[in-house]
Amino acid sequence: xxxxxxxxxxxxxxxxxxxxxxxxxxxxxxxxxxxxxxxxxxxxxxxxxxxxxxxxxxxxxxxxxxxxxxxxxxxxxxxxxxxxxxxxxxxxxxxxxxxxxxxxxxxxxxxxxxxxxxxxxxxxxxxxxxxxxxxxxxxxxxxxxxxxxxxxxxxxxxxxxxxx
Amino acid sequence: xxxxxxxxxxxxxxxxxxxxxxxxxxxxxxxxxxxxxxxxxxxxxxxxxxxxxxxxxxxxxxxxxxxxxxxxxxxxxxxxxxxxxxxxxxxxxxxxxxxxxxxxxxxxxxxxxxxxxxxxxxxxxxxxxxxxxxxxxxxxxxxxxxxxxxxxxxxxxxxxxxxxxxxxxxxxxxxxxxxxxxxxxxxxxxxxxxxxxxxxxxxxxxxxxxxxxxxxxxxxxxxxxxxxxxxxxxxxxxxxxxxxxxxxxxxxxxxxxxxxxxxxxxxxxxxxxxxxxxxxxxxxxxxxxxxxxxxxxxxxxxxxxxxxxxxxxxxxxxxxxxxxxxxxxxxxxxxxxxxxxxxxxxxxxxxxxxxxxxxxxxxxxxxxxxxxxxxxxxxxxxxxxxxxxxxxxxxxxxxxxxxxxxxxxxxxxxxxxxxxxxxxxxxxxxxxxxxxxxxxxxxxxxxxxxxxxxxxxxxxxxxxxxxxxxxxxxxxxxxxxxxxxxxxxxxxxxxxxxxxxxxxxxxxxxxxxxxxxxxxxxxxxxxxxxxxxxxxxxxxxxxxxxxxxxxxxxxxxxxxxxxxxxxxxxxxxxxxxxxxxxxxxxxxxxxxxxxxxxxxxxxxxxxxxxxxxxxxxxxxxxxxxxxxxxxxxxxxxxxxxxxxxxxxxxxxxxxxxxxxxxxxxxxxxxxxxxxxxxxxxxxxxxxxxxxxxxxxxxxxxxxxxxxxxxxxxxxxxxxxxxxxxxxxxxxxxxxxxxxxxxxxxxxxxxxxxxxxxxxxxxxxxxxxxx
Numbered sequence: 001x002x003x004x005x006x007x008x009x010x011x012x013x014x015x016x017x018x019x020x021x022x023x024x025x026x027x028x029x030x031x032x033x034x035x036x037x038x039x040x041x042x043x044x045x046x047x048x049x050x051x052x053x054x055x056x057x058x059x060x061x062x063x064x065x066x067x068x069x070x071x072x073x074x075x076x077x078x079x080x081x082x083x084x085x086x087x088x089x090x091x092x093x094x095x096x097x098x099x100x101x102x103x104x105x106x107x108x109x110x111x112x113x114x115x116x117x118x119x120x121x122x123x124x125x126x127x128x129x130x131x132x133x134x135x136x137x138x139x140x141x142x143x144x145x146x147x148x149x150x151x152x153x154x155x156x157x158x159x160x161x162x163x164x
Numbered sequence: 165x166x167x168x169x170x171x172x173x174x175x176x177x178x179x180x181x182x183x184x185x186x187x188x189x190x191x192x193x194x195x196x197x198x199x200x201x202x203x204x205x206x207x208x209x210x211x212x213x214x215x216x217x218x219x220x221x222x223x224x225x226x227x228x229x230x231x232x233x234x235x236x237x238x239x240x241x242x243x244x245x246x247x248x249x250x251x252x253x254x255x256x257x258x259x260x261x262x263x264x265x266x267x268x269x270x271x272x273x274x275x276x277x278x279x280x281x282x283x284x285x286x287x288x289x290x291x292x293x294x295x296x297x298x299x300x301x302x303x304x305x306x307x308x309x310x311x312x313x314x315x316x317x318x319x320x321x322x323x324x325x326x327x328x329x330x331x332x333x334x335x336x337x338x339x340x341x342x343x344x345x346x347x348x349x350x351x352x353x354x355x356x357x358x359x360x361x362x363x364x365x366x367x368x369x370x371x372x373x374x375x376x377x378x379x380x381x382x383x384x385x386x387x388x389x390x391x392x393x394x395x396x397x398x399x400x401x402x403x404x405x406x407x408x409x410x411x412x413x414x415x416x417x418x419x420x421x422x423x424x425x426x427x428x429x430x431x432x433x434x435x436x437x438x439x440x441x442x443x444x445x446x447x448x449x450x451x452x453x454x455x456x457x458x459x460x461x462x463x464x465x466x467x468x469x470x471x472x473x474x475x476x477x478x479x480x481x482x483x484x485x486x487x488x489x490x491x492x493x494x495x496x497x498x499x500x501x502x503x504x505x506x507x508x509x510x511x512x513x514x515x516x517x518x519x520x521x522x523x524x525x526x527x528x529x530x531x532x533x534x535x536x537x538x539x540x541x542x543x544x545x546x547x548x549x550x551x552x553x554x555x556x557x558x559x560x561x562x563x564x565x566x567x568x569x570x571x572x573x574x575x576x577x578x579x580x581x582x583x584x585x586x587x588x589x590x591x592x593x594x595x596x597x598x599x600x601x602x603x604x605x606x607x608x609x610x611x612x613x614x615x616x617x618x619x620x621x622x623x624x625x626x627x628x629x630x631x632x633x634x635x636x637x638x639x640x641x642x643x644x645x646x647x648x649x650x651x652x653x654x655x656x657x658x659x660x661x662x663x664x665x666x667x668x669x670x671x672x673x674x675x676x677x678x679x680x681x682x683x684x685x686x687x688x689x690x691x692x693x694x695x696x697x698x699x700x701x702x703x704x705x706x707x708x709x710x711x712x713x714x715x716x717x718x719x720x721x722x723x724x725x726x727x728x729x730x731x732x733x734x735x736x737x738x739x740x741x742x743x744x745x746x747x748x749x750x751x752x753x754x755x756x757x758x759x760x761x762x763x764x765x766x767x768x769x770x771x772x773x774x775x776x777x778x779x780x781x782x783x784x785x786x787x788x789x790x791x792x793x794x795x796x797x798x799x800x801x802x803x804x805x806x807x808x809x810x811x812x813x814x815x816x817x818x819x820x821x822x823x824x825x826x827x828x829x830x831x832x833x834x835x836x837x838x839x840x841x842x843x844x845x846x847x848x849x850x851x852x853x854x855x856x857x858x859x860x861x862x863x864x865x866x867x868x869x870x871x872x873x874x875x876x877x878x879x880x881x882x883x884x885x886x887x888x889x890x891x892x893x894x895x896x897x898x899x900x901x902x903x904x905x906x907x908x909x910x911x912x913x914x915x916x917x918x919x920x921x922x923x924x925x926x927x928x929x930x931x932x933x934x
Contacts, residue, residue: 044914045805046893046900047851056893056906056914061558063906063914065897098896 014112017137019144020087020104023075027104028113028137028144035088035099037107040080054103059088066101072152078105091153098153111144113137118146169221176217177270178547181263183210185616188259191252192619199240199247205437207255208237212441214262216382218269225275226265232287233258239291242394254286256620365396367453368435370424374446376417383442385418391438396428425453550646553606557793560596560603561889561908567596568910604645604791611689611698612640614653618660618687625664632671632682633664639689644696645791651768652698652788655761659700659784660685662758667704667782677779679703695770696790701783707776709733734774738762766921768792769812795890797907797917799883800866803853807879808888808907808917815867815874817882822861833860835876837867845927846878850902856880870920877923890917901926 017028043055043066052071056063066086070077083106090099121133132152137144187210190203215230233255239245261283268275370392374385392398401423408419426435432450439448567589574582574589615637626633644652668674668683675681688699709730716722716736728736740759765772770788777783789795789812797808816837824835825844834841844865848855857863857880865876888907893900893916904919 042913044906044916045853046897046903046916047853048901056897058908058912058914061562061891061908063891063893063896063908096895100896 014114016110017113017144017146018087018110019108019139020085021106021108022069022073022104023078026108026142026144027069028111028146029087029089029102029149030146031110033089033091033149035090038086038088038101040084040086040103057086057101059099059101062099064088064099064101066103068103070103070105089149091150093150093153100153102149111139113139113144113146173221173270176221177266180214180217180266183213184259184263184266186210188256188620189616191255191259192623194247194252196247196249196252201241204237204241208234208241209440211237213382214266216384216441220380220382223265223269225277225280226262226269229258229265229280229284230262232284232291233262236287236291245290251290254283254290258283258287365427365429366431368424368426368430368432369449369451369453370426370435371421371449371451372424372439372442372446373421373448374418374442376414376419378418378442378445379416381442381445383445385420385422385442388438388442389422389424392424392426392435395430395434395438396426399425548606550607553603556603557607557889560600564596564600564889565908565910565912567592569912572910604793605643607646607791607793608643609646609649610641610643611649611652611696612637614649614656615640615687615689617653618656621657621660622664622685625661629665630670631664631668633668634682634684636684636686637688638686642689642691642696644788645793647792648696648768648788648790651764652786655764655772655786656687656698656700658758658761660687663700663702663704663782667702667706669705691790692787695787698786698788699783700786701781703781706778706780706782707734707737707774708778709776712736730776731774734776737774738772769795769810793890794887795917796885797888798866798885799915800847800877800879801856801881801883802848802851802879803855805851805853806883806909806915807847808915809866809868809877809920810904810917811885813868813870813920815869817864817866819863820860820865822859825860835865837874837876840874842867842874842876844876844878845923847923848878850923850927868920870922870924873924875920875924875927877920888915888917 016031018031018034019026019028021027041057043057045055046053046065052068054066054068056065058064068077080103084103085107086101086103087107088099088101090097117139118135118137120135122136132148134146134148134151137146187207190206190210194200194203194207211230211234215227215234218224218226218230236245236251236255240247245251261280265275265280372385372388374383378385389398389400403421403423404419406419406421407413413419432452435450436448439446442448571589571593574586577585618637619635622633622635625631663685664683668685669677669679671681674683684703686699686701688697688701690697709728710733712733713722713728713736716733716739717724721736721739722728738758738761762772765786765788768788769792770786772784772786775783775785795808796811798811798814800807800809818837820835826834826836826841828834833844835844836842844860846855855863860878863878863880864882865878866882867874868877888909890905891907893903893906900916902919902923903916904922905917906914907917909915
């Protein structure tokens, strides 16, 4: 399940990212936060939560919430197919560390991103929120959007729910 | 020497807090008239070990404070001072101060040095009083005695003379040290000549060889020698054999060892006690010598008292006792001529000491025996972090799920091996249950952990309120889950405060009522079924229902014409902001408290009831589940979802007929249940799921109780009952209204556990919004 994580050795000064596909775009999360990848299975819905919270699953005895990243980013929902996977990530919030699962269309690869290949996130103005984009990188001539998942979580993904 | 001491900090703090608890308990048990020596020793030991530890770790403020305290306690221990009530208060305050200091150091926050200084001042004031009243006289006597001793043996006790004059240091602790050191040789010297004429005195030879790490454990050999000197006539010979050259000398290690001769009416246990703290850090041999070696001992004394005096002088000059070991080592190095003289004299004088032991068998007081004796108090327990136990619980939970998966698989198996397989599964199931229970038991702690704080609290409160209260604790060994234990403390504190403040009357009032002046407050815990009952009862005035009713009417809590039974009236005291106290004190009476108590108890899934006896007292009975980790649940189905309802909150499940439903204000649905109109909450509406049954007669109504209210929960179906392991949703997610947690079912899927008060609140909010 996890063998992708060991295919490439990190070179000096580079950071490793796990990339995945979401609505035709390619995103990357830093490999150090990835705990595992598993196939999509049914989950238990939680009442009165935003639609992008699909529910909770049992991950080796822990109750882990599942986030549909498509809905989170406001993309049109898609049928879950055979390539649909859950990337389990560990995020740091103000109070503690949390584990959550991100549902994505498919996982692509683990790639090294050197510092010089990275650019800051472009400013689209007020209309488009790019707070949780850490930067952009070019990998094999493709653009990868590097996600800041800690930010994604603190910017209301889980945080606003406690107010409910 | 780059030993990282920080790794021991946690253990030190933990042990110190525990030790302080036992010190507090001992102080509270201490009888002012005739203090139990063992208790005083316990108290002293705590102060001593905290001093040693904090000095080792460089927490100098704590070390300095505990040193003063220790000096005071030492006086108590040796019966030079009597315990008085103000002293007891001071000691209790010191316990608090030490606790706060330790906490401050632990959290790396500043220490409240003013408070510490005040307490230290008070401590030293008591000590100073002693030295001005009782102390001066013995000082004069000992001086005279020293003179006498000197004359009798025709040897000048010259070396000890400077000791008395040496401490010009301003620190009071230095002065104490000097005082103590001045008296040490004096006390030891004079009994020497008469010793021969007292036949009851026994002769002991002690070989004390500390390991180099002795100082690191906070031990001070000088103190031990001084303590020995108080037991009788002490002859000391220090061995410098392993002392390295000065440039190689590590001042934090002990290179000295001692041969001691003690004569006096002491037994071995008393001597061992002196070395109690060095146990395991030294080689210790204690041998009784049959015939007194009088002449040699006398000579010996003089030489070696010089040495002690010298150590004392160094120490006093150094002013800080924690440097004593260094000073001692330095003393051994600095004056080489004197040392040479001493050694020669010692060699000459102590030949009998070195001579073969007349009773070799007695020297086999083996170390293992000693350690075995000291280990009796050890309950054979180990310290395990809660995380480890929780991990274990999780793993066991996983195993239970795997096992139920296998059981389901086994049911469908056919063939010759299937019977064996099923038998194996049955075995597995039984073992699994035992394993689960064992792990649960690991988390159980006796309720004494909570009860132990009350003796002190009751004492302080009663004192402040001018009442006399006798606290009776029973069932302290009743065990309950650690999580419950942690949360039950605050409600109990509230109830106890309440009883003392409002319940128990002042002594003169009590006498007037024909009650004993001393009120009784009882705390009791016991297992009852799968629950634990904790009861707080007092023999005070109880609650006056009429007074409560009047108050409730004036506050508009109840209408002017409402008729309530006495029991119902008493329930009113759980209303927020309700208080019948005429005045608000800093203890209670503000009206916050009992509602919080009830809320806390409810949160733990428990109940609280009152048994009121007007004029004779009140009893508060809290019933709690033994554990929060497991709950007996009823599975219910709504649409495709399964939920778990805690069995304890279900009153009844029923199906209602068509038309049995009434509407209130066109919205709220109620139906008649045993004469009461009970509102209906449609769970699918609260949770926003698509149900199978839309009409009430198609599904089931589960009558549940939450927040003291009864509601009918409309669900599709009832499934099985099962014990479920509660898992937090908040670990990785957050709080969800109406859901108290989640659990993992036999098939590995997750089911949510309903929080009924939350659902009722949410449903109520929804109705109002409509």
